[in-house]
Amino acid sequence: MNRMHWIGALLLGALLAAPTQAQQDRDLSGLWTLSGALPNGDPADGAVALTPLKTPNRYRALVVDASGASWRASVWSPQPGTLLLRPYKSTQGAAGALVGATEPWVAELGAAGEGFEGGYPGGPAGKTLSLAPAALPRLSLDGEALAEAAAAVRARPGAQTLGLSCEPAAARKLVRFFGAQPLRPSWNAEGLAIEGQPGSHRLEARLGGSAGPLLATLEVSVDSDVLARVRARVAEVKASGQTPIVIFDLDDTLFDTRYRTAALLEDYHRTHGEPRLELVPVETVHYDLEDTLADLGFNAHEIEGQTYTAIRGDVWPKFFKGENLLLDKPVPGAVEAVNSLAADALIVYLTGRKTFVSDFSERALAQHGFPTPSNPGSGPGVRMFHKPKSYAGQANPGGKLGTDEFKGLVTKTALPPLGVVVAAFDNEPKNCLAFQAAAPADALIVHLDTLYDADSPALNAEIEVIPDLLEGGQVVDPQPVPEPQAGPAAGTLARVRARVAEVKASGQTPIVIFDLDDTLFDTRGRTASLLQSYHANHGEPRLAQVPLDAVHYDLEDTLAELGFTQHELEGQTFKAIRNEVWPKFFKGESLLLDGTVPGAVEAVRALAADALIVYLTGRKTFVSDFSERALAQRGFPTPSNPGSGPGVRMFHKPKSYAGQANPGGKLGTDEFKGLVTKNALPPLGVVVAAFDNEPKNCLAFQAAAPEAIVVHLDTLYDADSPALTGEIEVVPSLVE
Numbered sequence: 001m002n003r004m005h006w007i008g009a010l011l012l013g014a015l016l017a018a019p020t021q022a023q024q025d026r027d028l029s030g031l032w033t034l035s036g037a038l039p040n041g042d043p044a045d046g047a048v049a050l051t052p053l054k055t056p057n058r059y060r061a062l063v064v065d066a067s068g069a070s071w072r073a074s075v076w077s078p079q080p081g082t083l084l085l086r087p088y089k090s091t092q093g094a095a096g097a098l099v100g101a102t103e104p105w106v107a108e109l110g111a112a113g114e115g116f117e118g119g120y121p122g123g124p125a126g127k128t129l130s131l132a133p134a135a136l137p138r139l140s141l142d143g144e145a146l147a148e149a150a151a152a153v154r155a156r157p158g159a160q161t162l163g164l165s166c167e168p169a170a171a172r173k174l175v176r177f178f179g180a181q182p183l184r185p186s187w188n189a190e191g192l193a194i195e196g197q198p199g200s201h202r203l204e205a206r207l208g209g210s211a212g213p214l215l216a217t218l219e220v221s222v223d224s225d226v227l228a229r230v231r232a233r234v235a236e237v238k239a240s241g242q243t244p245i246v247i248f249d250l251d252d253t254l255f256d257t258r259y260r261t262a263a264l265l266e267d268y269h270r271t272h273g274e275p276r277l278e279l280v281p282v283e284t285v286h287y288d289l290e291d292t293l294a295d296l297g298f299n300a301h302e303i304e305g306q307t308y309t310a311i312r313g314d315v316w317p318k319f320f321k322g323e324n325l326l327l328d329k330p331v332p333g334a335v336e337a338v339n340s341l342a343a344d345a346l347i348v349y350l351t352g353r354k355t356f357v358s359d360f361s362e363r364a365l366a367q368h369g370f371p372t373p374s375n376p377g378s379g380p381g382v383r384m385f386h387k388p389k390s391y392a393g394q395a396n397p398g399g400k401l402g403t404d405e406f407k408g409l410v411t412k413t414a415l416p417p418l419g420v421v422v423a424a425f426d427n428e429p430k431n432c433l434a435f436q437a438a439a440p441a442d443a444l445i446v447h448l449d450t451l452y453d454a455d456s457p458a459l460n461a462e463i464e465v466i467p468d469l470l471e472g473g474q475v476v477d478p479q480p481v482p483e484p485q486a487g488p489a490a491g492t493l494a495r496v497r498a499r500v501a502e503v504k505a506s507g508q509t510p511i512v513i514f515d516l517d518d519t520l521f522d523t524r525g526r527t528a529s530l531l532q533s534y535h536a537n538h539g540e541p542r543l544a545q546v547p548l549d550a551v552h553y554d555l556e557d558t559l560a561e562l563g564f565t566q567h568e569l570e571g572q573t574f575k576a577i578r579n580e581v582w583p584k585f586f587k588g589e590s591l592l593l594d595g596t597v598p599g600a601v602e603a604v605r606a607l608a609a610d611a612l613i614v615y616l617t618g619r620k621t622f623v624s625d626f627s628e629r630a631l632a633q634r635g636f637p638t639p640s641n642p643g644s645g646p647g648v649r650m651f652h653k654p655k656s657y658a659g660q661a662n663p664g665g666k667l668g669t670d671e672f673k674g675l676v677t678k679n680a681l682p683p684l685g686v687v688v689a690a691f692d693n694e695p696k697n698c699l700a701f702q703a704a705a706p707e708a709i710v711v712h713l714d715t716l717y718d719a720d721s722p723a724l725t726g727e728i729e730v731v732p733s734l735v736e
Contacts, residue, residue: 027052028059030213031136031171032115036129047134049174049208053561060561062208064173137171139164139205139216146216150202153220157196162218164192175215178549179204183220184598184735195735196222197467210549211561226464227337230423230444234345243380243419244345247411247435248338250353250361252427252450254370254469255328258285261292263327264315272314276536287451289315294529297536300589320353322360326367331450333469335369342371346380346419350410352403352431355386383418385410408434425469429456432463454633458605492729493603493736496689496709500611509646509685510611513677513701514604516619516627518693518715520636521594524551527558529593530581537580553716555581586619588626592633597715599734601635608637612646612685616676618669618697621652649684651676674700691734695721698728 034046045066050059108121115132119125139146141153142163153162166172177185179202183194201220206212230246237244251257262280269277276297284295289312290303302308318324338347353361361384365372376382387406393413394401407426411434415421423444424435429452436445446464459465496512503510517523528546535543542563550561555578556569568574584590604613619627627650631638642648653672659679660667673692677700681687689709690701694717702710702725711729724730 029208029211031134031174031207033132033134034129035132036127047171047174049212051206051208051210051212053211053563056565058560058566060209060211062174062176064170068173136207136213137175137215138167139175140167141165141216141218146205146218150217150219153218155194155196155220155222157222157225159193159195161188161190162192162194163190174207175205176207176209176212177203177205178210183222186735194220200470210547226444226446226466227340227469230341230446231344233422233442233444234341237420237422238344244422245348245415245419246341246345246422247348247350247415247424247426249407249426249428249431249448250349250351251328252331252452253425253448254331254334254338254349255325255364256282256331257328257451258282259329260319260324260327261285261289261315264318264324265292265296265311268311268314272310274311277311285451287453294533294593297532299533299537300584300587304589320357322357325353325357325360325364328364330368330370331448331468337469338370339377342377342379342382344379345422347371347376347382348415349382349384350407350424351385352387352406355388358384358386361386380419385414404428404430404434407431408438411435411438427452429453429459429463432459433457436460436463458635492709492711492731493606493734496607496711497610499688499709500607503686503688504610510688511614511681511685512607512611512688513614513616513681513690513692515673515692515694515697515713516615516617517594518597518717519691519713520597520600520604520615521591521630521634522548522597523594523716524548525595526585526590526593527551527555527581530584530590531558531562531577533584534577534580538576540577543577551716553718586623588623591619591623591626591630594630596634597713597733599736603734603736604636605643608643608645608648610645611688613637613642613648614681615648615650616673616690617651618653618672621654624650624652627652646685651680669694670696670700673697674704677701677704693717695724695728698724702728 029050029052032048032050034048036043047064049062051062052059108118110116110118112130115130117128117130119128141151144151155162166175172187175187177192183197183201183203185203186193201222203218203220204214205216205218206214234244234246248254259282262282262285265277265280268274280292280296284292286292286295290308293303293308293311294300298307341347349361349365351361362372362374366375371377371379371382373382373384387401387403390398390401391406391409393409394405411421411424421439421443423446424432424439425446425448426432426435427448427450429447432445432447435443439445444464445462446466447459448469449465449467500510500512514520525548528548528551531543531546534540546558546562550558552558552561556574559569559574559577560566564573607613615627615631617627628638628640632641637643637645637648639648639650653667653669656664656667657672657675659675660671677687677690687705687708689711690698690705691711691713692698692701693713693715695712696718698710698712699722701708709729710727711731712724713734714730714732
């Protein structure tokens with residue numbers, strides 16, 4: 001039996017065995033120290049963080065051995081004194097041998113004081129293990145000890161490292177961070193690396209996982225300097241004797257339209273008796289009404305049919321109706337930002353709303369305290385432009401006037417006689433691009449990352465992106481600004497880029513392969529949405545809210561974490577849920593529910609400039625259109641919109657493929673990917689790298705393209721996968 005197999009069996013079997021009722025009822029969550037001997041006589045050393053699942057006597061374990069390798073397992077005790085163990089994830093190193101284990105694991109330890117002690121039933125005699133409870137790790141920030149009470153932290157935009165330390169240092173791998181994923185927190189040699197995103201973020205440090213003991217809370221405030229730079233440019237233009245102009249869009253730039261949508265949906269409930277719309281939290285409101293309804297529990301059949309049509313037919317005509325514009329609330333910081341700039345700049349509200357609602361636009365601005373054309377304050381003034389049916393200079397006179405074209409024309413022709421455009425703020429990427437094309441080259445174009453069309457064109461690097469208009473004081477940091485910290489995939493992606501450059505310099509086309517599910521797309525959102533839809537259809541309250549952290553590769557593990565008992569997991573309850581959810585998992589429209597793996601969009605777009613991007617997926621061919629839609633809505637290059645590089649190709653798995661070992665038999669995804677890599681891609685160029693979450697696919701890539709860099713995404717994958725070889729790189733995300 002593999003050495004690591006014995007560690008897993010002994011460690012987790014010992015912790016969860018229940019020789020007495022008192023011991024069975026004991027909460028084992030926390031930190032434990034393992035010592036003793038392995039069956040072969042080697043010393044057994046390790047630390048484990050146990051976090052409880054909702055099912056009694058079931059835990060999730062995060063283990064770090066003496067070598068620093070870590071892995072996780074799903075464990076449960078079906079009856080007192082008995083433990084079943086199944087690992088479902090490993091990382092690189094010796095622990096990689098956990099995946100693919102086929103031998104039964106047996107380990108049993110009994111209570112010994114506060115800890116546990118025992119041996120190996122059916123294994124070698126005379127070898128013992130002991131487990132002792134350990135104190136929780138202690139976290140400090142810049143030398144000051146942290147507790148559960150929140151500690152305020154000021155940070156600047158961009159990559160930086162907070163002075164966070166852990167005692168003992170060996171426990172750092174057991175400390176996980178939750179609640180502020182935009183910061184992309186991760187440990188590095190100096191402390192906690194974050195990617196500062198403007199706004200306020202609550203970051204929780206917990207032992208082992210989201211249900212583990214809370215070790216510390218950080219309230220991280222990241223100040224944006226965009227408004228400071230706009231003010232500096234306003235001052236420059238004003239000092240030159242010219243009038244500075246700052247442009248603001250209205251909907252989802254200054255006004256948060258989610259409140260309007262929520263109010264209209266709740267009104268639909270009042271008139272039509274739809275209980276799911278009785279209370280609509282603004283957090284469930286998205287740009288597309290389909291996504292909003294899905295978040296509120298409507299299933300795919302309803303969204304594709306008359307239910308959606310009826311709701312849309314009632315709500316959408318009212319959305320831009322005058323009085324409904326008064327339902328919005330300001331985007332955080334918007335009132336303060338506009339008023340501060342209005343002291344020295346001409347404020348221009350430039351909106352795609354129709355001209356017949358202009359009076360209501362001004363009323364909405366006035367009721368929230370914005371300067372208006374009728375009450376501009378003491379500055380250079382306020383102007384407002386609503387979109388007419390046609391506008392002088394439009395490309396197709398008499399045809400439909402696009403909002404981006406209208407805004408570009410106003411910026412280029414109507415505003416220069418009034419002054420110099422210094423900045424423009426808008427939530428729609430296509431409008432930002434229009435401003436960039438029409439305004440002076442040194443104007444700051446700012447994208448409000450609120451709600452906008454998923455089919456929007458990609459922004460370029462010169463356009464600033466902020467989540468809101470909040471602005472704090474500038475952070476005074478007497479220390480030198482540290483160099484940006486590398487993300488977990490920095491070294492891997494740098495090596496891939498270097499190899500791309502080599503192949504390109506040789507006159508050949510470099511090819512980089514990416515899988516889709518759990519490599520570029522985070523499928524946990526899809527699973528969570530489908531489970532919540534099951535609740536909407538069947539009234540299963542434990543599935544009303546499914547946090548992403550509760551979603552695992554195996555549905556059994558997910559349901560166990562959500563509170564389903566072992567009896568339910570082995571019976572009709574599990575079968576009913578699986579039989580409804582699983583057929584929908586790869587149904588086309590469900591693919592649009594995924595989020596993206598951190599760093600994925602940026603990594604693929606960067607490589608697409610010089611390499612042929614190949615999306616090689618085990619999804620079936622009949623969902624290929626939805627795959628492309630999902631890629632496009634998240635900003636990935638696609639076969640239809642590849643960008644300026646060598647191009648984009650996409651391969652979905654057919655029922656059979658030329659060269660398969662068993663013609664007419666079932667085509668495995670790993671075999672399919674190996675055949676494409678070996679036979680279909682060489683005429684197109686040289687395979688430089690391949691990224692996949694499934695170990696067996698990584699091994700297939702390695703066999704088919706021995707010189708390529710093969711990268712395993714340690715996200716969700718089959719616990720029964722074969723072990724990776726040492727040459728395959730392992731990264732948790734694509735953050736660089």
